[in-house]
Amino acid sequence: MKTSIATVSISGNLPEKLEAIAAAGFDGIEIFEQDFIAHDGNPREVGELIRSMGLEITLFQPFRDFEGLPEPLRAKAFDRAERKFDLMQELGTDLVLVCSSCHPEALGGIDRAAADFHELGDRAAKRDLRVGFEALAWGRHVNDHRDAWEIVRRADHNNVGLILDSFHTLARKIDPETIRRIPGDKIFFVQLADAPLIDMDLLYWSRHFRNMPGEGDLPVVDFMKAVMATGYSGPISLEIFNDQFRGGRPKTIAKDGHRSLIALMDDVARDAPSDYPNIAPMPERSNVDGVAFVEFATRGEEAQALEAILHTLGFQRSGTHIAKKLSLWTQGDIRIVINRETSGYASSAYTTHGTTVCDIGISVDAADETASRAKSLGADPFQQPTGPGELDIPAIRGQSGSVLHFIDDKSGLSDVWSVEFANEHTDEADAGLKRIDHLAQTMSYDEMLSWSLFYTTLFQMQKSPMVDVADPDGLVRSQALETADGSFRITLNGAETHRTMAGNFLADSFGASVQHIALSTDDIFASAAAMAKLGFEPLPMSENYYSDLVARFDLNMYMLEALRAGNILYDEDANGSFFQFYSKPYAGGMFFEIVERRGNYKGYGAPNAPFRIAAQKRLMRPKGMPRL
Ligand code: MG
Ligand code: MG
16 A cells, blocks of 8 residues: 655645655555645756656646636636646656646536546546546535545546545545445546534635644545545555644655554555555554653752652662662552663753753553564664663654663563662652552654654554643643543643743753553542652642632532642532642752542543643742743
8 A cells, every 4th residue: 555645735845855754664645736836946857856766656637727617717727737737747647636626616416527537537548547537615506525436437438536535534524334335446546534513614624724634523544444445556645734733854754754654554454454464463562551750860969959858758678670770669559760870862862951850661461572562663773782680672752852661570571670770668658549549741843743643553542622721921732641541641731822831841951751650549638748758849839829719619618728838629410529738849840749539530630721721830930930
Protein backbone atom coordinates (compact mmCIF):
# COMPACT_ATOMS: atom_id res chain seq x y z
CA MET A 1 0.00 0.00 0.00
CA LYS A 2 1.53 3.29 -1.11
CA THR A 3 1.42 6.24 1.29
CA SER A 4 1.22 9.77 0.00
CA ILE A 5 0.63 13.28 1.31
CA ALA A 6 -0.45 16.53 -0.33
CA THR A 7 2.29 19.16 -0.27
CA VAL A 8 -0.27 21.64 1.09
CA SER A 9 -0.37 19.66 4.35
CA ILE A 10 3.15 20.70 5.38
CA SER A 11 4.72 24.06 6.14
CA GLY A 12 7.84 25.40 4.48
CA ASN A 13 8.96 25.94 0.90
CA LEU A 14 8.78 23.12 -1.64
CA PRO A 15 12.26 21.64 -1.01
CA GLU A 16 11.67 21.78 2.78
CA LYS A 17 8.33 20.05 2.39
CA LEU A 18 9.80 17.36 0.15
CA GLU A 19 12.69 16.70 2.48
CA ALA A 20 10.36 16.29 5.48
CA ILE A 21 7.97 14.06 3.51
CA ALA A 22 10.77 11.81 2.25
CA ALA A 23 12.35 11.57 5.72
CA ALA A 24 9.03 10.53 7.25
CA GLY A 25 8.84 7.52 4.92
CA PHE A 26 6.10 8.46 2.45
CA ASP A 27 6.13 6.91 -1.03
CA GLY A 28 4.68 9.87 -2.86
CA ILE A 29 3.18 13.33 -2.90
CA GLU A 30 0.14 15.06 -4.31
CA ILE A 31 1.54 18.21 -5.79
CA PHE A 32 -0.63 21.17 -4.94
CA GLU A 33 -0.45 23.66 -7.80
CA GLN A 34 0.20 26.60 -5.46
CA ASP A 35 3.34 24.93 -4.16
CA PHE A 36 4.58 24.42 -7.69
CA ILE A 37 3.82 27.99 -8.78
CA ALA A 38 5.54 29.48 -5.73
CA HIS A 39 8.67 27.46 -6.45
CA ASP A 40 11.43 28.90 -8.60
CA GLY A 41 12.15 26.05 -11.00
CA ASN A 42 10.64 24.72 -14.22
CA PRO A 43 8.27 21.74 -14.16
CA ARG A 44 10.87 19.26 -15.37
CA GLU A 45 13.30 20.31 -12.66
CA VAL A 46 10.58 20.04 -10.03
CA GLY A 47 9.66 16.55 -11.21
CA GLU A 48 13.32 15.52 -11.11
CA LEU A 49 13.80 17.04 -7.66
CA ILE A 50 10.84 15.05 -6.34
CA ARG A 51 12.02 11.78 -7.88
CA SER A 52 15.58 12.35 -6.70
CA MET A 53 14.22 12.23 -3.16
CA GLY A 54 12.69 8.81 -3.76
CA LEU A 55 9.15 10.18 -4.09
CA GLU A 56 6.66 9.83 -6.90
CA ILE A 57 4.00 12.35 -7.84
CA THR A 58 0.77 10.49 -7.13
CA LEU A 59 -1.55 13.32 -8.16
CA PHE A 60 -1.70 16.85 -9.51
CA GLN A 61 -4.32 19.08 -7.93
CA PRO A 62 -6.63 20.94 -8.01
CA PHE A 63 -8.42 21.57 -11.29
CA ARG A 64 -11.47 23.64 -10.38
CA ASP A 65 -14.77 24.72 -11.90
CA PHE A 66 -14.74 22.36 -14.87
CA GLU A 67 -18.05 20.56 -15.32
CA GLY A 68 -21.49 21.88 -16.29
CA LEU A 69 -20.40 25.19 -17.83
CA PRO A 70 -22.33 26.82 -20.73
CA GLU A 71 -20.43 28.00 -23.83
CA PRO A 72 -18.15 29.86 -24.23
CA LEU A 73 -17.02 29.08 -20.67
CA ARG A 74 -17.10 25.37 -21.46
CA ALA A 75 -14.58 25.65 -24.29
CA LYS A 76 -12.33 27.78 -22.10
CA ALA A 77 -12.45 25.13 -19.36
CA PHE A 78 -11.21 22.51 -21.84
CA ASP A 79 -8.41 24.87 -22.93
CA ARG A 80 -7.41 25.30 -19.29
CA ALA A 81 -7.42 21.50 -18.90
CA GLU A 82 -5.06 21.10 -21.87
CA ARG A 83 -2.61 23.54 -20.23
CA LYS A 84 -2.75 21.50 -17.01
CA PHE A 85 -2.14 18.33 -18.99
CA ASP A 86 0.99 19.93 -20.50
CA LEU A 87 2.22 20.77 -17.02
CA MET A 88 1.46 17.29 -15.66
CA GLN A 89 3.44 15.65 -18.44
CA GLU A 90 6.42 17.85 -17.72
CA LEU A 91 6.20 17.18 -14.00
CA GLY A 92 5.77 13.47 -14.61
CA THR A 93 2.40 12.52 -13.20
CA ASP A 94 -0.62 10.95 -14.89
CA LEU A 95 -3.53 11.78 -12.57
CA VAL A 96 -5.34 15.09 -12.06
CA LEU A 97 -7.91 15.84 -9.40
CA VAL A 98 -10.97 17.69 -10.68
CA CYS A 99 -13.07 18.94 -7.78
CA SER A 100 -16.78 19.54 -8.23
CA SER A 101 -17.61 22.97 -9.56
CA CYS A 102 -18.43 25.99 -7.43
CA HIS A 103 -18.73 28.24 -10.50
CA PRO A 104 -21.77 30.56 -10.28
CA GLU A 105 -22.70 29.79 -13.90
CA ALA A 106 -22.26 26.02 -13.65
CA LEU A 107 -25.40 24.14 -14.62
CA GLY A 108 -26.64 21.02 -12.91
CA GLY A 109 -27.56 17.72 -14.50
CA ILE A 110 -25.79 14.42 -14.17
CA ASP A 111 -25.79 13.67 -17.91
CA ARG A 112 -24.36 17.10 -18.79
CA ALA A 113 -21.52 16.58 -16.31
CA ALA A 114 -21.00 12.99 -17.52
CA ALA A 115 -20.69 14.23 -21.11
CA ASP A 116 -18.10 16.83 -20.06
CA PHE A 117 -16.07 14.16 -18.27
CA HIS A 118 -16.33 11.76 -21.21
CA GLU A 119 -14.81 14.39 -23.48
CA LEU A 120 -12.13 15.24 -20.89
CA GLY A 121 -11.37 11.51 -20.68
CA ASP A 122 -10.86 11.40 -24.47
CA ARG A 123 -8.44 14.30 -24.34
CA ALA A 124 -6.56 12.79 -21.35
CA ALA A 125 -6.38 9.37 -23.05
CA LYS A 126 -4.50 10.89 -26.02
CA ARG A 127 -1.71 11.72 -23.60
CA ASP A 128 -2.01 8.61 -21.39
CA LEU A 129 -3.33 10.72 -18.54
CA ARG A 130 -6.20 10.05 -16.14
CA VAL A 131 -8.86 12.28 -14.61
CA GLY A 132 -10.30 11.83 -11.11
CA PHE A 133 -13.51 13.55 -10.00
CA GLU A 134 -13.98 14.56 -6.35
CA ALA A 135 -17.22 15.82 -4.78
CA LEU A 136 -16.45 18.85 -2.62
CA ALA A 137 -18.75 18.99 0.40
CA TRP A 138 -19.70 22.52 -0.73
CA GLY A 139 -19.84 21.87 -4.50
CA ARG A 140 -22.54 23.85 -6.33
CA HIS A 141 -24.38 20.88 -7.82
CA VAL A 142 -22.29 17.89 -6.73
CA ASN A 143 -21.46 17.63 -3.03
CA ASP A 144 -21.85 13.92 -2.34
CA HIS A 145 -19.54 11.10 -3.46
CA ARG A 146 -22.62 9.11 -4.57
CA ASP A 147 -23.48 11.79 -7.16
CA ALA A 148 -19.85 12.07 -8.24
CA TRP A 149 -19.78 8.28 -8.70
CA GLU A 150 -22.96 8.38 -10.82
CA ILE A 151 -21.35 11.00 -13.08
CA VAL A 152 -18.18 8.92 -13.40
CA ARG A 153 -20.27 5.80 -14.10
CA ARG A 154 -22.23 7.54 -16.85
CA ALA A 155 -19.08 9.17 -18.28
CA ASP A 156 -18.12 5.56 -18.96
CA HIS A 157 -14.51 6.21 -19.84
CA ASN A 158 -11.41 4.17 -18.92
CA ASN A 159 -9.49 7.36 -18.16
CA VAL A 160 -12.11 8.83 -15.84
CA GLY A 161 -12.52 7.66 -12.24
CA LEU A 162 -13.66 8.74 -8.81
CA ILE A 163 -11.60 10.42 -6.09
CA LEU A 164 -12.80 9.95 -2.54
CA ASP A 165 -11.92 12.30 0.32
CA SER A 166 -12.89 11.21 3.82
CA PHE A 167 -13.52 14.78 4.93
CA HIS A 168 -16.06 15.55 2.21
CA THR A 169 -17.98 12.34 2.91
CA LEU A 170 -17.82 12.31 6.70
CA ALA A 171 -18.25 16.06 7.29
CA ARG A 172 -21.63 15.82 5.55
CA LYS A 173 -22.44 12.72 7.61
CA ILE A 174 -22.80 10.58 4.48
CA ASP A 175 -22.71 6.93 5.44
CA PRO A 176 -19.28 5.60 4.35
CA GLU A 177 -20.86 2.15 3.86
CA THR A 178 -22.24 3.53 0.55
CA ILE A 179 -18.67 3.38 -0.80
CA ARG A 180 -18.75 -0.44 -0.73
CA ARG A 181 -20.86 -0.61 -3.88
CA ILE A 182 -18.34 1.28 -6.04
CA PRO A 183 -15.97 -0.92 -8.07
CA GLY A 184 -12.44 -0.53 -6.65
CA ASP A 185 -10.83 -0.06 -10.07
CA LYS A 186 -13.03 3.00 -10.70
CA ILE A 187 -11.70 4.66 -7.55
CA PHE A 188 -8.56 6.38 -8.83
CA PHE A 189 -7.38 7.96 -5.59
CA VAL A 190 -8.25 8.22 -1.90
CA GLN A 191 -7.56 11.24 0.27
CA LEU A 192 -7.74 11.08 4.03
CA ALA A 193 -8.30 13.69 6.66
CA ASP A 194 -9.90 13.73 10.08
CA ALA A 195 -11.32 16.78 11.87
CA PRO A 196 -12.58 17.74 15.30
CA LEU A 197 -16.37 17.90 15.52
CA ILE A 198 -17.16 21.61 15.33
CA ASP A 199 -20.43 23.02 14.11
CA MET A 200 -19.33 25.48 11.42
CA ASP A 201 -19.42 26.29 7.74
CA LEU A 202 -18.09 23.26 5.81
CA LEU A 203 -15.63 25.20 3.68
CA TYR A 204 -14.12 27.02 6.67
CA TRP A 205 -14.01 23.81 8.70
CA SER A 206 -12.21 22.01 5.87
CA ARG A 207 -9.68 24.74 5.10
CA HIS A 208 -8.59 25.38 8.68
CA PHE A 209 -9.34 22.44 10.96
CA ARG A 210 -8.59 19.21 9.13
CA ASN A 211 -6.13 17.01 10.98
CA MET A 212 -4.45 13.62 10.75
CA PRO A 213 -6.55 10.44 10.94
CA GLY A 214 -6.94 9.67 14.65
CA GLU A 215 -6.41 13.27 15.74
CA GLY A 216 -10.03 14.25 15.20
CA ASP A 217 -13.49 12.82 15.77
CA LEU A 218 -14.59 11.56 12.32
CA PRO A 219 -15.08 7.80 11.68
CA VAL A 220 -12.08 7.60 9.36
CA VAL A 221 -11.46 3.90 10.12
CA ASP A 222 -15.00 3.00 8.97
CA PHE A 223 -14.46 5.09 5.84
CA MET A 224 -11.19 3.31 5.05
CA LYS A 225 -12.65 -0.14 5.73
CA ALA A 226 -15.38 0.59 3.18
CA VAL A 227 -12.79 1.81 0.65
CA MET A 228 -10.65 -1.31 1.09
CA ALA A 229 -13.72 -3.56 0.72
CA THR A 230 -14.06 -2.31 -2.89
CA GLY A 231 -10.69 -3.82 -3.79
CA TYR A 232 -9.08 -0.36 -4.08
CA SER A 233 -5.33 -0.71 -4.40
CA GLY A 234 -4.11 2.83 -5.17
CA PRO A 235 -2.30 5.21 -2.83
CA ILE A 236 -3.75 6.45 0.44
CA SER A 237 -2.95 10.11 0.70
CA LEU A 238 -3.25 12.74 3.39
CA GLU A 239 -4.77 16.06 2.40
CA ILE A 240 -4.68 18.22 5.50
CA PHE A 241 -5.47 21.91 5.66
CA ASN A 242 -4.72 23.04 9.19
CA ASP A 243 -3.68 26.45 10.51
CA GLN A 244 -1.44 24.99 13.22
CA PHE A 245 0.30 22.62 10.82
CA ARG A 246 1.00 25.48 8.41
CA GLY A 247 3.05 27.06 11.19
CA GLY A 248 4.46 23.81 12.58
CA ARG A 249 7.79 22.12 12.02
CA PRO A 250 7.70 20.31 8.64
CA LYS A 251 9.48 17.20 9.98
CA THR A 252 7.13 16.78 12.93
CA ILE A 253 3.99 17.22 10.84
CA ALA A 254 5.23 14.78 8.19
CA LYS A 255 6.21 12.22 10.81
CA ASP A 256 2.83 12.52 12.53
CA GLY A 257 1.11 12.12 9.18
CA HIS A 258 2.98 8.94 8.38
CA ARG A 259 2.32 7.61 11.89
CA SER A 260 -1.39 8.32 11.50
CA LEU A 261 -1.60 6.40 8.20
CA ILE A 262 0.32 3.39 9.56
CA ALA A 263 -1.93 3.26 12.63
CA LEU A 264 -5.05 3.73 10.53
CA MET A 265 -4.21 0.88 8.14
CA ASP A 266 -3.35 -1.31 11.13
CA ASP A 267 -6.81 -0.56 12.53
CA VAL A 268 -8.39 -1.37 9.17
CA ALA A 269 -6.55 -4.67 8.76
CA ARG A 270 -6.67 -5.85 12.37
CA ASP A 271 -10.00 -7.68 12.17
CA ALA A 272 -9.02 -9.65 9.07
CA PRO A 273 -5.26 -9.42 8.45
CA SER A 274 -5.32 -12.14 5.77
CA ASP A 275 -7.45 -9.82 3.60
CA TYR A 276 -4.63 -7.26 3.61
CA PRO A 277 -1.42 -8.96 2.48
CA ASN A 278 0.10 -5.54 1.65
CA ILE A 279 -0.21 -4.17 5.15
CA ALA A 280 2.72 -5.10 7.38
CA PRO A 281 1.41 -6.62 10.59
CA MET A 282 2.47 -5.13 13.92
CA PRO A 283 1.58 -5.86 17.55
CA GLU A 284 -1.71 -4.36 18.62
CA ARG A 285 -2.03 -1.29 20.84
CA SER A 286 -0.53 -2.09 24.23
CA ASN A 287 -2.58 -2.58 27.31
CA VAL A 288 -1.13 -0.37 30.06
CA ASP A 289 -1.70 -1.01 33.70
CA GLY A 290 0.08 1.87 35.26
CA VAL A 291 3.22 3.88 35.74
CA ALA A 292 6.07 1.64 36.89
CA PHE A 293 8.37 4.53 37.80
CA VAL A 294 9.10 8.18 37.26
CA GLU A 295 12.76 9.16 37.06
CA PHE A 296 14.12 12.61 37.78
CA ALA A 297 17.47 13.80 36.47
CA THR A 298 18.85 16.14 39.10
CA ARG A 299 22.01 17.19 40.95
CA GLY A 300 23.37 18.72 44.10
CA GLU A 301 21.13 21.02 46.11
CA GLU A 302 18.20 20.56 43.76
CA ALA A 303 18.42 16.80 44.31
CA GLN A 304 18.49 17.29 48.06
CA ALA A 305 15.51 19.63 47.92
CA LEU A 306 13.55 17.15 45.82
CA GLU A 307 14.35 14.29 48.19
CA ALA A 308 13.29 16.48 51.10
CA ILE A 309 9.90 17.04 49.41
CA LEU A 310 9.57 13.29 48.76
CA HIS A 311 10.23 12.69 52.44
CA THR A 312 7.45 15.08 53.48
CA LEU A 313 5.12 13.35 51.02
CA GLY A 314 5.69 10.13 52.97
CA PHE A 315 8.14 8.49 50.57
CA GLN A 316 10.97 6.40 51.89
CA ARG A 317 14.33 5.85 50.36
CA SER A 318 14.16 2.13 49.83
CA GLY A 319 16.98 1.29 47.46
CA THR A 320 20.27 2.31 45.90
CA HIS A 321 21.39 1.22 42.44
CA ILE A 322 24.16 -1.38 42.33
CA ALA A 323 26.35 0.70 40.01
CA LYS A 324 24.82 4.08 39.22
CA LYS A 325 24.03 7.15 41.27
CA LEU A 326 20.33 6.30 41.49
CA SER A 327 18.20 6.22 44.57
CA LEU A 328 14.77 4.66 44.70
CA TRP A 329 11.98 6.27 46.69
CA THR A 330 8.79 4.30 47.23
CA GLN A 331 5.33 4.52 48.75
CA GLY A 332 2.42 2.16 48.03
CA ASP A 333 2.87 1.16 44.38
CA ILE A 334 4.66 4.41 43.51
CA ARG A 335 8.34 4.43 42.59
CA ILE A 336 10.36 7.56 42.06
CA VAL A 337 13.97 7.31 40.95
CA ILE A 338 16.40 10.13 41.65
CA ASN A 339 19.22 10.06 39.11
CA ARG A 340 22.42 11.99 39.94
CA GLU A 341 24.57 10.48 37.18
CA THR A 342 27.02 12.86 35.56
CA SER A 343 27.23 11.04 32.24
CA GLY A 344 24.74 9.39 29.92
CA TYR A 345 21.21 10.33 28.96
CA ALA A 346 19.90 11.56 32.34
CA SER A 347 22.91 13.80 32.72
CA SER A 348 22.34 15.44 29.35
CA ALA A 349 18.63 15.84 30.19
CA TYR A 350 19.67 17.65 33.37
CA THR A 351 22.09 19.84 31.45
CA THR A 352 19.35 20.81 28.99
CA HIS A 353 16.35 21.21 31.28
CA GLY A 354 17.62 21.46 34.87
CA THR A 355 15.89 19.13 37.32
CA THR A 356 13.44 17.28 35.13
CA VAL A 357 11.52 14.04 34.65
CA CYS A 358 13.83 12.37 32.15
CA ASP A 359 12.28 8.92 32.00
CA ILE A 360 8.88 7.33 32.56
CA GLY A 361 8.51 3.59 33.08
CA ILE A 362 5.21 2.21 31.84
CA SER A 363 3.83 -1.14 32.99
CA VAL A 364 2.53 -3.03 29.98
CA ASP A 365 1.43 -6.59 29.26
CA ALA A 366 4.29 -7.14 26.82
CA ALA A 367 7.32 -4.84 26.76
CA ASP A 368 9.00 -6.10 23.57
CA GLU A 369 5.76 -5.96 21.59
CA THR A 370 5.13 -2.41 22.81
CA ALA A 371 8.58 -1.28 21.68
CA SER A 372 8.09 -3.07 18.37
CA ARG A 373 4.75 -1.32 17.73
CA ALA A 374 6.31 2.02 18.67
CA LYS A 375 9.09 1.48 16.14
CA SER A 376 6.58 0.48 13.44
CA LEU A 377 4.86 3.79 14.15
CA GLY A 378 8.10 5.69 13.62
CA ALA A 379 9.36 6.13 17.19
CA ASP A 380 13.11 6.17 17.71
CA PRO A 381 14.46 3.31 19.81
CA PHE A 382 16.49 4.31 22.85
CA GLN A 383 19.44 2.34 24.09
CA GLN A 384 22.11 2.95 26.71
CA PRO A 385 24.89 0.48 27.47
CA THR A 386 23.84 -1.83 30.30
CA GLY A 387 26.35 -2.63 33.02
CA PRO A 388 26.94 -6.04 34.64
CA GLY A 389 23.84 -7.32 36.44
CA GLU A 390 21.55 -4.77 34.76
CA LEU A 391 18.44 -5.69 32.78
CA ASP A 392 17.99 -4.70 29.16
CA ILE A 393 14.63 -2.94 29.33
CA PRO A 394 13.03 -1.96 25.99
CA ALA A 395 12.82 1.80 25.58
CA ILE A 396 11.98 4.46 23.03
CA ARG A 397 12.30 8.17 22.74
CA GLY A 398 8.95 9.74 23.60
CA GLN A 399 7.83 13.18 22.49
CA SER A 400 10.26 16.04 23.10
CA GLY A 401 13.16 13.59 23.36
CA SER A 402 12.26 12.17 26.78
CA VAL A 403 12.54 8.43 27.31
CA LEU A 404 9.85 5.81 27.90
CA HIS A 405 10.79 2.40 29.27
CA PHE A 406 8.40 -0.54 29.01
CA ILE A 407 8.23 -2.94 31.92
CA ASP A 408 6.33 -6.22 32.05
CA ASP A 409 6.06 -9.25 34.33
CA LYS A 410 6.32 -11.89 31.65
CA SER A 411 9.92 -11.05 30.71
CA GLY A 412 10.93 -10.57 34.35
CA LEU A 413 11.51 -6.84 33.80
CA SER A 414 9.40 -5.92 36.81
CA ASP A 415 12.09 -7.61 38.95
CA VAL A 416 14.44 -4.73 38.13
CA TRP A 417 13.95 -3.23 41.59
CA SER A 418 15.35 -6.29 43.36
CA VAL A 419 17.91 -7.11 40.65
CA GLU A 420 19.48 -3.68 40.15
CA PHE A 421 18.88 -2.07 43.54
CA ALA A 422 20.32 -2.84 46.95
CA ASN A 423 17.38 -2.50 49.25
CA GLU A 424 17.47 -0.31 52.26
CA HIS A 425 15.21 -1.31 55.06
CA THR A 426 12.98 1.41 56.40
CA ASP A 427 10.06 1.19 58.75
CA GLU A 428 8.92 4.77 58.98
CA ALA A 429 5.22 5.42 58.54
CA ASP A 430 4.13 6.52 55.06
CA ALA A 431 1.30 8.93 54.20
CA GLY A 432 -1.03 6.39 52.62
CA LEU A 433 -0.29 7.30 48.98
CA LYS A 434 -1.06 4.34 46.72
CA ARG A 435 -0.53 4.95 43.03
CA ILE A 436 0.24 7.54 40.40
CA ASP A 437 -3.18 8.91 39.46
CA HIS A 438 -1.94 10.91 36.50
CA LEU A 439 1.07 12.55 34.95
CA ALA A 440 0.54 16.07 33.66
CA GLN A 441 2.70 16.95 30.68
CA THR A 442 3.15 20.45 29.35
CA MET A 443 3.88 21.34 25.76
CA SER A 444 3.17 24.26 23.47
CA TYR A 445 -0.41 24.29 22.22
CA ASP A 446 0.51 23.54 18.62
CA GLU A 447 2.21 20.28 19.67
CA MET A 448 -0.78 18.85 21.53
CA LEU A 449 -2.18 16.87 18.59
CA SER A 450 1.21 15.33 18.01
CA TRP A 451 1.40 14.15 21.63
CA SER A 452 -2.12 12.72 21.72
CA LEU A 453 -1.50 10.90 18.43
CA PHE A 454 1.70 9.44 19.87
CA TYR A 455 -0.09 8.01 22.93
CA THR A 456 -3.37 6.93 21.31
CA THR A 457 -1.67 5.06 18.46
CA LEU A 458 0.70 3.22 20.81
CA PHE A 459 -1.51 2.44 23.80
CA GLN A 460 -5.14 1.51 24.35
CA MET A 461 -6.14 4.96 25.55
CA GLN A 462 -9.13 7.20 24.94
CA LYS A 463 -9.13 10.96 24.57
CA SER A 464 -11.51 13.05 26.57
CA PRO A 465 -12.76 16.39 25.23
CA MET A 466 -10.35 19.31 25.41
CA VAL A 467 -11.06 21.83 28.17
CA ASP A 468 -9.90 25.42 28.53
CA VAL A 469 -8.14 26.32 31.76
CA ALA A 470 -7.95 30.02 32.61
CA ASP A 471 -4.55 31.02 33.89
CA PRO A 472 -4.60 34.66 35.14
CA ASP A 473 -2.18 35.43 32.29
CA GLY A 474 -3.67 33.44 29.42
CA LEU A 475 -5.43 30.30 28.35
CA VAL A 476 -4.12 26.75 28.69
CA ARG A 477 -5.81 23.91 26.82
CA SER A 478 -5.99 20.62 28.63
CA GLN A 479 -6.82 17.18 27.31
CA ALA A 480 -6.86 13.91 29.21
CA LEU A 481 -5.87 10.54 27.75
CA GLU A 482 -6.73 7.48 29.80
CA THR A 483 -7.11 3.74 29.74
CA ALA A 484 -10.65 2.37 30.11
CA ASP A 485 -10.03 1.32 33.72
CA GLY A 486 -8.17 4.51 34.66
CA SER A 487 -4.97 2.62 35.48
CA PHE A 488 -2.94 5.01 33.29
CA ARG A 489 -3.86 8.64 32.88
CA ILE A 490 -2.03 11.50 31.24
CA THR A 491 -3.13 15.09 30.97
CA LEU A 492 -1.69 17.16 28.15
CA ASN A 493 -1.52 20.87 28.82
CA GLY A 494 -0.97 23.10 25.82
CA ALA A 495 0.41 26.54 26.59
CA GLU A 496 -0.20 29.38 24.15
CA THR A 497 1.88 32.09 25.81
CA HIS A 498 4.95 32.17 28.02
CA ARG A 499 3.10 34.17 30.63
CA THR A 500 0.94 31.29 31.79
CA MET A 501 2.26 29.00 34.53
CA ALA A 502 2.51 26.21 31.94
CA GLY A 503 4.14 28.45 29.33
CA ASN A 504 6.61 29.81 31.84
CA PHE A 505 7.57 26.28 32.85
CA LEU A 506 8.15 25.39 29.19
CA ALA A 507 10.34 28.41 28.62
CA ASP A 508 12.34 28.01 31.84
CA SER A 509 12.98 24.31 31.35
CA PHE A 510 13.60 24.53 27.61
CA GLY A 511 10.79 22.20 26.69
CA ALA A 512 10.66 19.69 29.53
CA SER A 513 7.48 17.71 29.70
CA VAL A 514 6.15 16.39 33.03
CA GLN A 515 5.10 19.38 35.10
CA HIS A 516 3.16 17.66 37.81
CA ILE A 517 2.69 14.20 39.22
CA ALA A 518 -0.62 13.39 40.87
CA LEU A 519 -0.54 10.71 43.57
CA SER A 520 -3.69 9.00 44.80
CA THR A 521 -4.78 8.15 48.31
CA ASP A 522 -7.86 6.39 49.64
CA ASP A 523 -8.19 8.91 52.48
CA ILE A 524 -7.11 12.42 51.64
CA PHE A 525 -7.63 13.78 55.16
CA ALA A 526 -5.51 11.03 56.74
CA SER A 527 -2.80 11.55 54.11
CA ALA A 528 -2.84 15.32 54.68
CA ALA A 529 -2.50 14.80 58.43
CA ALA A 530 0.35 12.30 58.03
CA MET A 531 2.17 14.62 55.64
CA ALA A 532 1.71 17.60 57.96
CA LYS A 533 3.56 15.63 60.66
CA LEU A 534 6.40 15.05 58.22
CA GLY A 535 6.66 18.79 57.60
CA PHE A 536 4.79 18.99 54.26
CA GLU A 537 3.60 22.48 53.34
CA PRO A 538 0.57 22.47 51.06
CA LEU A 539 -0.12 25.16 48.50
CA PRO A 540 -2.21 27.69 50.46
CA MET A 541 -5.64 28.33 48.94
CA SER A 542 -7.55 31.59 49.31
CA GLU A 543 -10.40 32.03 51.78
CA ASN A 544 -12.53 33.20 48.83
CA TYR A 545 -12.20 29.77 47.28
CA TYR A 546 -13.89 28.13 50.27
CA SER A 547 -16.63 30.79 50.44
CA ASP A 548 -17.41 29.98 46.81
CA LEU A 549 -17.40 26.20 47.45
CA VAL A 550 -20.32 26.60 49.87
CA ALA A 551 -22.27 28.33 47.14
CA ARG A 552 -21.44 25.74 44.50
CA PHE A 553 -21.86 22.48 46.41
CA ASP A 554 -23.97 21.06 49.14
CA LEU A 555 -21.19 20.54 51.72
CA ASN A 556 -21.75 20.35 55.46
CA MET A 557 -19.79 22.69 57.73
CA TYR A 558 -17.56 19.92 59.09
CA MET A 559 -16.53 18.90 55.61
CA LEU A 560 -15.97 22.51 54.60
CA GLU A 561 -13.83 23.13 57.67
CA ALA A 562 -11.76 20.02 56.98
CA LEU A 563 -11.19 21.11 53.38
CA ARG A 564 -10.19 24.61 54.46
CA ALA A 565 -7.87 23.33 57.19
CA GLY A 566 -6.04 21.07 54.73
CA ASN A 567 -6.03 23.51 51.79
CA ILE A 568 -7.93 20.78 49.96
CA LEU A 569 -9.87 21.58 46.80
CA TYR A 570 -13.14 19.89 45.94
CA ASP A 571 -15.12 19.00 42.84
CA GLU A 572 -17.90 16.61 41.93
CA ASP A 573 -19.61 15.26 38.83
CA ALA A 574 -22.58 12.98 38.21
CA ASN A 575 -20.50 9.93 39.13
CA GLY A 576 -18.69 10.93 42.28
CA SER A 577 -16.53 13.46 44.04
CA PHE A 578 -12.90 14.56 43.91
CA PHE A 579 -10.47 15.94 46.49
CA GLN A 580 -7.09 17.38 45.68
CA PHE A 581 -4.30 19.41 47.22
CA TYR A 582 -0.96 20.54 45.93
CA SER A 583 2.64 20.96 46.98
CA LYS A 584 4.29 24.32 46.56
CA PRO A 585 6.11 24.61 43.23
CA TYR A 586 9.74 23.47 43.17
CA ALA A 587 12.60 23.50 40.67
CA GLY A 588 11.15 26.04 38.24
CA GLY A 589 7.44 25.25 38.40
CA MET A 590 7.06 21.51 38.91
CA PHE A 591 4.76 20.31 41.67
CA PHE A 592 3.05 17.31 43.21
CA GLU A 593 -0.69 16.84 43.57
CA ILE A 594 -2.47 14.51 46.01
CA VAL A 595 -5.90 13.27 44.94
CA GLU A 596 -8.72 11.12 46.19
CA ARG A 597 -11.47 9.95 43.84
CA ARG A 598 -14.74 8.90 45.44
CA GLY A 599 -17.35 6.97 43.50
CA ASN A 600 -16.59 7.04 39.83
CA TYR A 601 -15.49 10.67 39.39
CA LYS A 602 -14.10 11.01 35.88
CA GLY A 603 -12.28 14.32 35.74
CA TYR A 604 -9.18 16.05 37.06
CA GLY A 605 -10.65 18.96 38.99
CA ALA A 606 -10.50 21.31 35.98
CA PRO A 607 -12.90 23.86 37.59
CA ASN A 608 -10.32 24.29 40.39
CA ALA A 609 -7.34 24.80 38.09
CA PRO A 610 -7.64 28.61 37.75
CA PHE A 611 -7.56 28.99 41.57
CA ARG A 612 -4.67 26.56 41.95
CA ILE A 613 -2.69 28.40 39.27
CA ALA A 614 -3.40 31.79 40.86
CA ALA A 615 -2.20 30.42 44.23
CA GLN A 616 0.98 29.04 42.66
CA LYS A 617 1.69 32.30 40.92
CA ARG A 618 1.33 34.21 44.19
CA LEU A 619 4.20 32.10 45.54
CA MET A 620 6.35 32.20 42.44
CA ARG A 621 6.20 35.94 41.77
CA PRO A 622 9.01 37.71 43.57
CA LYS A 623 7.64 39.84 46.40
CA GLY A 624 7.09 43.50 45.56
CA MET A 625 7.13 42.82 41.82
CA PRO A 626 4.21 44.19 39.85
CA ARG A 627 2.10 41.66 37.98
CA LEU A 628 3.52 40.87 34.60
MG1 MG B 1 -9.69 16.52 -1.36
MG1 MG C 1 -3.66 17.30 37.94
